Amino acid sequence: MLFGIEWNTSNDWLFAASILPILLRGLLVTIQATVVGFLVAAVLGLVLAALKAARSPLIAWPARALTEFLRDTPLLVQLFFLYYVLPEYGILLPAFLTGALALGVQYSAYMSEVYRAGLESVARGQTEAARALDLSPLRTFGVIILPQAVPRIIPALGNYLVSIMKDVPVLSVVSVLEMLKVAQIIGDRSFYYVIPLSMVGALYLVLTLIASAGVRYLDTRLPKRGLPLK
Template sequence: MMYGFAWDSSTPLAYAVSILPILLIGLGVTLKAAAAGFAIALALGLVFALMRRSRLRAVSWSTAVLVEFLRDTPLLVQLFFLYYVLPDYGVTLPAFLTGAVALGLQYSAYTSEVYRGGIDALPRGQWEAATAVNLSRAQIYRAIVIPQVVPRILPTLGNYLVAMIKETPVLCVVTVLEMMGLANMIGERSFEYLVPLTLVGLIFLLLTLICSVGLHWLEKALPKTGIPLR
């Protein structure tokens, strides 16, 4: 019994139906962790991209080093560092928040490169024309850069969202009971792993398909010439 549920192992189908409510609880944790991590990655990635475009070499170079460090070290190492090392220095975060921050930090390095590539792809003449009419840097990004960059980078950002959802099982190592962690616990208590792990795989497959269809629709819905902002 787990979370007040009891499972029926008389047949594989009955077993699957009886444990599905437990896995759906874990699915909620999975989706919350992925959403929080993706929000962090989008915001922090944009900050990193803008810092790398800074005219101050100390800022751009140090940001580049940080981004490379985040990209080139495993998520599991970063997760362990946040959860087990930071408390030694007086910084203790709840397990869920630690997992979301670790996902966000890891993928912010990737999203920053996506942002940077999209911004650098804009014709130089547009920057020069905007500067010539005395637009501020903030106005240039708001009126010219963002509307054109978003449709171009959306497919890549969508791929990272799907990848992040599939990375959430790593969080079980720091006691975050997401879907995969609950499936393992069910398997340990019932001595039957095939059904819970198969269900988890099918749910992840369904999530991936839903994200892919949604992103494909959004990609078609957005105008290729840019998003008009008021």
């Protein structure tokens, strides 16, 4: 029994075995989109958090406005904008890269708030001590503040990793053949949706459990006082 659906016949299992390699190719695309989207979100989110923390209002206010815009507009709108509008200005990106970039841009706004909370959790005395040692602001941020902030926000970053994974099926609207889209095509051609969709649900469950376990492992292993730097 899978998701409350009992498979009684051997034909069901044979059909499942025959479509598994195809679904696994879609699974690979799902994982790749998740990883690329998360990396974009992590880097861009950190940049936005640093800009919003700038002393100059000319830097902080535009960064805050951009963050609010990204948070308050749907992922699908941003995806369509990147996919259909950018080519009009000569920027041609593959569908996969466009989709992963849209995921990263959308979630960078959320992750910037996670970074902000982590950066604010570091005692101000750390910054003052760095100034006393005549460290540059960039070195202070990269060597003193950030290594102490990251371990404290691992669980929140992990939650967004799982959320990005679950949003990958949205990319199917721009012809990215991720796992759910592959299952839909199989269902359209075989007129049998129960098995492919059930298998996709099971694969997503496995992916989520693995990602959650990895996040818990990092959360317990990383020192909360900061990452050791050599």
